[in-house]
Amino acid sequence: MIKNFLKKHWWRYLIGVTFLITVDVIQIFIPKQIGSIIDAVGLAVPDMLYVNSLIFRILMLAVGLAIGRIFWRITINGTARLFEFQLLNNMFQHIIHLDQDFFDKWRTGDLMTRFTSDVYLLRRLMGNSIIMIVDAVFMTSLTIIAMGSFVDWKLTLIAIIPLPSIAVISLIFGRMIQRRAMDLQKKTSELSNITEEDIAGIDVIKLYANHEVMEKIFANKAKEYYNSFIKLIRVAGLMYPLAMLVGQLSTIIIFNIGGPMVINNQITLGDFIMTHQYIGMLVWPMIAFGDFVNLLARAKASLKRVNEVLNQPNSVVEPPYEVYDFQGKYEIKNLSFSYPGTKREVLKRVNMKIEPGEMVAFVGKIGSGKSTLAKLLVKMYPVERGTIFLDGKDINDINGRFIRENVSYVPQESFLFSMTVRENIAFSDEKLEPYAEEYAQLAHVHEDITNLEKAYETVVGVRGATLSGGQRQRVTIARALAKNSKMIILDDCLSAVDTETEEEIIKTLRSETEGKTIVVISHRLKAVKDADKIFVFDDGKIVEEGNHDELIVKEGIYYSMYIKQLIEKKVED
Numbered sequence: 001m002i003k004n005f006l007k008k009h010w011w012r013y014l015i016g017v018t019f020l021i022t023v024d025v026i027q028i029f030i031p032k033q034i035g036s037i038i039d040a041v042g043l044a045v046p047d048m049l050y051v052n053s054l055i056f057r058i059l060m061l062a063v064g065l066a067i068g069r070i071f072w073r074i075t076i077n078g079t080a081r082l083f084e085f086q087l088l089n090n091m092f093q094h095i096i097h098l099d100q101d102f103f104d105k106w107r108t109g110d111l112m113t114r115f116t117s118d119v120y121l122l123r124r125l126m127g128n129s130i131i132m133i134v135d136a137v138f139m140t141s142l143t144i145i146a147m148g149s150f151v152d153w154k155l156t157l158i159a160i161i162p163l164p165s166i167a168v169i170s171l172i173f174g175r176m177i178q179r180r181a182m183d184l185q186k187k188t189s190e191l192s193n194i195t196e197e198d199i200a201g202i203d204v205i206k207l208y209a210n211h212e213v214m215e216k217i218f219a220n221k222a223k224e225y226y227n228s229f230i231k232l233i234r235v236a237g238l239m240y241p242l243a244m245l246v247g248q249l250s251t252i253i254i255f256n257i258g259g260p261m262v263i264n265n266q267i268t269l270g271d272f273i274m275t276h277q278y279i280g281m282l283v284w285p286m287i288a289f290g291d292f293v294n295l296l297a298r299a300k301a302s303l304k305r306v307n308e309v310l311n312q313p314n315s316v317v318e319p320p321y322e323v324y325d326f327q328g329k330y331e332i333k334n335l336s337f338s339y340p341g342t343k344r345e346v347l348k349r350v351n352m353k354i355e356p357g358e359m360v361a362f363v364g365k366i367g368s369g370k371s372t373l374a375k376l377l378v379k380m381y382p383v384e385r386g387t388i389f390l391d392g393k394d395i396n397d398i399n400g401r402f403i404r405e406n407v408s409y410v411p412q413e414s415f416l417f418s419m420t421v422r423e424n425i426a427f428s429d430e431k432l433e434p435y436a437e438e439y440a441q442l443a444h445v446h447e448d449i450t451n452l453e454k455a456y457e458t459v460v461g462v463r464g465a466t467l468s469g470g471q472r473q474r475v476t477i478a479r480a481l482a483k484n485s486k487m488i489i490l491d492d493c494l495s496a497v498d499t500e501t502e503e504e505i506i507k508t509l510r511s512e513t514e515g516k517t518i519v520v521i522s523h524r525l526k527a528v529k530d531a532d533k534i535f536v537f538d539d540g541k542i543v544e545e546g547n548h549d550e551l552i553v554k555e556g557i558y559y560s561m562y563i564k565q566l567i568e569k570k571v572e573d
């Protein structure tokens with residue numbers, strides 16, 4: 001990723017580094033001018049014209065410095081921002097195409113940290129670190145050359161003796177910093193996870209009056225993060241003063257050796273001050289070197305974490321996207337399924353046929369595998385070859401995106417984006433916005449929407465929080481209907497509306513969407529009793545199948561569930 005970026009944008013860095021080196025070169029001449037001014041004004045009769053010309057030169061150099069700095073900032077920092085922009089896009093584009101398995105396992109906070117603080121460190125690697133290393137190398141060598149040629153080589157070579165030890169200090173500390181930086185990023189992720197989860201689950205915390213417990217858990221995580229940070233800054237914080245100390249040793253040498261040289265007239269006072277200034281100029285590149293090693297170590301840790309996201313493979317291997325005349329005929333043969341990374345079979349030797357235009361219902365106990373099968377129909381998880389056939393083709397040979405374009409799957413948890421109701425309904429295509437009312441009517445939610453403060457233009461809260469559960473569910477159905485796909489799967493997505501409304505919505509769907517295949521998962525048997533086929537699930541197996549009348553005659557599990565629900569309804573009434 002970094003290599004590719006550098007291959008493409010090396011010229012931007014070349015321009016930036018040229019400006020940076022120009023600035024370094026200009027900087028080298030300022031102490032020389034100051035030294036010359038001191039020597040000139042120290043004469044018995046100072047030549048003020050010469051002094052003024054030196055001052056003018058300093059002014060010109062300062063202007064050159066300012067221009068150079070502006071340009072290297074624009075080019076180098078701008079390129080680093082471009083890298084950040086492209087990296088963020090790459091990461092997002094990668095994860096958005098990953099299948100459900102990835103999102104089941106990764107926690108939002110962890111992902112957020114990788115998108116924010118890890119990317120931030122990589123941006124600094126691609127910007128600040130270039131500046132640091134160029135300054136460390138060029139400023140140091142140019143300053144040393146200037147000191148030697150403008151003043152005295154012997155004095156210069158003795159003064160720089162302590163400098164290589166800075167490199168050694170940086171290298172030793174760099175390793176420790178990397179380890180601690182990795183731990184800090186992990187702790188940052190954990191803290192983000194818990195913050196994200198606590199805010200998302202704030203209702204539950206309040207309802208259970210569980211503030212103290214959650215505060216304690218949060219405080220522990222925050223403390224771990226704090227400790228990890230302190231551990232890091234202890235090492236990083238020790239490295240800088242040590243580097244500075246070594247820098248000061250050079251100053252002491254200058255005073256000890258350079259001072260007597262002035263007294264013995266070997267160098268002028270201007271030369272001495274110039275040398276002192278040069279030594280001062282060497283301190284920044286030394287720190288820059290330490291900073292570079294520190295940043296490199298931290299960025300390496302971040303690169304590893306970002307690459308973990310970018311190299312995350314899809315558990316479903318997709319064939320090329322190919323369009324064909326989708327019918328929606330499913331044939332499931334002896335399908336057994338365990339979620340990726342788990343051993344427990346949640347579907348066991350399932351056989352099923354769904355014909356185009358049929359209405360099919362999945363019923364059965366909780367956790368019996370109904371939603372799992374529905375998700376497999378839209379290829380959200382990988383399945384063995386030869387188990388699911390769609391329109392006569394193995395599902396593994398059809399691109400998942402194409403399937404999901406033709407099948408609208410309405411999941412159990414209704415999620416809306418914090419945009420207007422109209423935009424939510426027309427989520428699949430903004431051109432559908434003028435027709436939002438029609439789809440809302442089909443989903444029996446039009447009246448509810450017109451009663452909202454701004455009707456269809458009402459912006460719903462985060463995740464649709466400002467709508468009731470039932471309203472949210474029906475808006476998600478309207479959204480699925482607007483997609484106008486050939487097949488629709490309603491995964492127990494009407495649990496928050498009453499039985500009558502659920503029945504009516506299903507009836508309307510059936511009559512208004514003639515020819516479309518409908519799969520309904522519901523716990524209310526009355527709502528699905530008109531289905532062409534009803535599959536009864538129990539512990540991952542299909543234990544009964546047939547239409548309502550056939551299943552009633554069988555007097556099996558379906559029959560008992562149906563009678564139980566009838567009695568419950570009567571008792572309720």
Ligand SMILES: Nc1ncnc2c1ncn2[C@@H]1O[C@H](COP(=O)(O)OP(=O)(O)OP(=O)(O)O)[C@@H](O)[C@H]1O
Nearest residue numbers: 104339342346365366367368369370371372373492
């Ligand atoms: N992402 C997952 N990873 C691992 N196991 C899972 C996952 N999702 C569901 N399961 C397990 O698979 C089994 C079947 O779950 P599924 O959601 O398909 O049941 P269901 O019949 O739809 O239940 P319900 O009627 O309560 O919605 C359950 O035991 C559940 O714990």
